[in-house]
Amino acid sequence: MVLDPLLRSILGCPHCKGPLEEHEGPPPEVRCLRCLRAWPVEDGVPRMVHEEERRLTP
Numbered sequence: 001m002v003l004d005p006l007l008r009s010i011l012g013c014p015h016c017k018g019p020l021e022e023h024e025g026p027p028p029e030v031r032c033l034r035c036l037r038a039w040p041v042e043d044g045v046p047r048m049v050h051e052e053e054r055r056l057t058p
């Protein structure tokens with residue numbers, strides 16, 4: 001499990017508000033497959049800031 005279940009239930013993509021997909025990694029991250037973005041997860045907390053954002057290739 002990458003994220004705390006409670007955190008997981010309230011989190012959504014900051015761009016499209018869509019559901020996030022967890023990836024165990026390494027490195028652990030959460031991904032939005034709608035806008036093809038990913039953010040790193042540190043100690044169970046996703047760092048959903050623009051600077052940490054990674055674009056996924058389809």
Ligand SMILES: [Zn+2]
Nearest residue numbers: 013016032035
């Ligand atoms: Zn999104």
